[in-house]
Amino acid sequence: MSSSDRHHGKAGVRRRGLLALALLGPAVLATSACGFQPMYGNLGANSIGAAELQQVDIGVIKNRYGQKLRNHLIDRFYADGRPSAPRYRLETTLTASEQKLALQKDATATRAQLVVNAPYQLTDAATGAILFQANARSFISYNVLEQQYGALATVENAYDRALLEIANEITTRVSAQLGRKP
Structure with missing residues (x-):
């Protein structure tokens, strides 16, 4: 494996990570906007x-x-x-x-x-x-x-x-x- 193959491999992994973040970010924001509340965890006494x-x-x-x-x-x-x-x-x-x-x-x-x-x-x-x-x-x-x-x-x-x-x-x-x- 040449050094240019290794460089493209790291860049590909970085691009895939950014693409996953770009796709996952709006989904997380959409669930919070629709009134989603976690079932588990400490919601506080005022929940x-x-x-x-x-x-x-x-x-x-x-x-x-x-x-x-x-x-x-x-x-x-x-x-x-x-x-x-x-x-x-x-x-x-x-x-x-x-x-x-x-x-x-x-x-x-x-x-x-x-x-x-x-x-x-x-x-x-x-x-x-x-x-x-x-x-x-x-x-x-x-x-x-x-x-x-x-x-x-x-x-x-x-x-x-x-x-x-x-x-x-x-x-x-x-x-x-x-x-x-x-």
Whole structure:
């Protein structure tokens, strides 16, 4: 390869980079002009999504894991305390099941999967009309341990990870739904 080939190669790469920047620049500006807002990241307390989530009353969820899920949701929805007169209500239920995955010759499991299912619905607090309903589901795999304490801690950790995943999904989807409202 001669030195002139190398020089043209670098110039070609530079031209392609400038062309990509010239094409990408207007696309980025167009998305910001149309009201595009990022779904993730810190939008601040004054953003539309945070203000709307602040108006959602989160209903009680039965059992201990339901309480943990509700606490995760409260942490995500309320930046400035709970609403005094909420415009929306979020109702959620929680079910879980465990499935054995890896079995040994003596039929004991070495791996398991926790499936946590949380159907939820967002309603208008004044009319009771259902605005949005969906289902959040989490699949968490974990090792089945022989020691009693280790086995309990592993299952508890799997539940915690599943509930955190479900809380994040519900927050994202409810925020997106409320962001669509005029």
